[in-house]
Amino acid sequence: MEFSLRYLYLLAVLGGAALFAWIIAKDAKKFTGLQNNLSKIHNSIIYALAYVNENMLDNGRFIYIRNIKDKYHVNKTVYNTANHARMLYSLYLCEKELKIDGLSQRRRTSAKYFVDRYVKPLGFGRYAVVSDPEEENLKCEKAKLSATAMALVAFSDLRSENIIPDEVFEGMGQFLLFMQMKNGQFYNFYDIENGGIGENYNLNYTGDAPLGLLYLYEFNPKKKWLDAAKKGLIFLANMRKNRKEVQFDYSAMLATEKLFKTKDNGLTDDEIVLLKSHLIKMAEQVIPKQIVNKDEQYYGALIDNIKPLNISCIVEGLIATYNCVDDDILRMRIMKSIDTGIKFLRLVQIQKGPLKGGFPSSADWKEIGVPKAASLVRMDTVQHALAACVMFQNMFKED
Numbered sequence: 001m002e003f004s005l006r007y008l009y010l011l012a013v014l015g016g017a018a019l020f021a022w023i024i025a026k027d028a029k030k031f032t033g034l035q036n037n038l039s040k041i042h043n044s045i046i047y048a049l050a051y052v053n054e055n056m057l058d059n060g061r062f063i064y065i066r067n068i069k070d071k072y073h074v075n076k077t078v079y080n081t082a083n084h085a086r087m088l089y090s091l092y093l094c095e096k097e098l099k100i101d102g103l104s105q106r107r108r109t110s111a112k113y114f115v116d117r118y119v120k121p122l123g124f125g126r127y128a129v130v131s132d133p134e135e136e137n138l139k140c141e142k143a144k145l146s147a148t149a150m151a152l153v154a155f156s157d158l159r160s161e162n163i164i165p166d167e168v169f170e171g172m173g174q175f176l177l178f179m180q181m182k183n184g185q186f187y188n189f190y191d192i193e194n195g196g197i198g199e200n201y202n203l204n205y206t207g208d209a210p211l212g213l214l215y216l217y218e219f220n221p222k223k224k225w226l227d228a229a230k231k232g233l234i235f236l237a238n239m240r241k242n243r244k245e246v247q248f249d250y251s252a253m254l255a256t257e258k259l260f261k262t263k264d265n266g267l268t269d270d271e272i273v274l275l276k277s278h279l280i281k282m283a284e285q286v287i288p289k290q291i292v293n294k295d296e297q298y299y300g301a302l303i304d305n306i307k308p309l310n311i312s313c314i315v316e317g318l319i320a321t322y323n324c325v326d327d328d329i330l331r332m333r334i335m336k337s338i339d340t341g342i343k344f345l346r347l348v349q350i351q352k353g354p355l356k357g358g359f360p361s362s363a364d365w366k367e368i369g370v371p372k373a374a375s376l377v378r379m380d381t382v383q384h385a386l387a388a389c390v391m392f393q394n395m396f397k398e399d
Contacts (some may be wrong), residue, residue: 003242016055044345044346044349047349047388048357048385049091049103050356050360050377051355052382060109060111062079065089066376066377068358077134080380083264083379083380084110085129085153088111089154090383091110092386095107108158110116111155111164115155119151125167126172127168127174128143129148130149131147138212140192140193144189145187149176149178149211156215176313180228180232184232205234207250207252210230210252211229211381212226216261230267236279245285246282248313248317253279253313253316256275256315256320256324257321257323263268283334290337290342292336299343302342311341314382315338317347319391322335345388350377355377358384359381
């Protein structure tokens with residue numbers, strides 16, 4: 001009798017938890033509405049946009065690094081082409097998803113600067129984003145995989161405005177295919193001076209190329225782009241499925257969501273299961289590490305990572321995962337993690353002064369003895385935090 005009562009009690013508890021999870025999964029807005037004031041998130045977006053606007057030169061180039069402790073010091077040499085393209089994508093999200101006016105012309109000016117300065121032909125109908133050695137501390141010019149892929153993402157809506165001719169879009173896609181191995185993996189760069197493909201030392205973040213190919217496929221629906229994207233994502237999922245720990249690859253998560261949303265993607269049931277398992281595995285690497293005690297100083301960050309850049313990427317990847325998985329209890333856990341991560345970003349954002357709207361490289365930048373780099377405001381940190389906030393607010397946009 002006692003066993004039966006305990007069993008019934010356990011069923012009731014589990015049933016209640018499942019019902020709660022189902023309600024949250026079906027209407028996340030009701031859950032986060034209790035936890036987060038969306039107007040504050042909107043303010044964070046506006047502040048970040050103001051920072052970006054203030055640090056975009058008239059020609060469209062960004063001031064890549066500022067220093068909170070040395071407000072008037074500007075480093076105009078260090079730059080990163082992939083992050084320039086990512087910033088343009090974040091501005092596109094603001095313009096498209098949130099209907100924020102006033103961004104269009106500035107974004108187009110910056111896109112034209114990027115194309116004129118960095119997009120170059122490589123021969124054989126291929127085009128790529130070529131990094132400046134001085135800006136990126138390289139020995140020679142290199143055609144970069146991620147920068148080219150993110151250019152396809154950032155400029156996909158500008159194809160009809162004569163900023164990038166169709167043959168250049170096609171050529172960038174051909175470059176990505178050229179950089180893909182038979183097993184689906186991608187090389188990182190092409191050494192222009194020596195005519196060789198750079199070895200792929202980085203297996204942690206290789207979702208950029210599939211993401212770029214899927215954006216290209218949207219307006220240039222050639223099967224080769226879709227097939228290469230699928231092959232790249234399936235390679236990553238297979239490579240990581242038997243590992244106990246995997247790096248959080250937010251771009252692969254965004255690309256997987258994009259692939260699932262692509263009509264007639266040709267995925268088999270087994271491939272869908274594989275790709276969803278890949279998403280879940282990465283999510284499960286970070287959710288247990290999150291600081292969830294509201295009394296903790298860095299609430300919302302990870303116990304081993306308090307960098308706004310990394311937390312922003314995690315939020316981006318978790319939002320993509322939330323939109324793909326089916327398990328209601330898992331979705332509840334993911335939503336809680338997203339909501340908490342957004343709180344961290346909002347609280348760590350600079351609220352006043354010349355760098356208002358920016359984000360420090362590390363949340364502990366005010367502490368004594370931290371590395372000097374902690375107080376740097378880098379454009380890539382601002383870009384990812386902006387994208388995370390826009391994606392979060394977009395989850396609750398009325399249909």
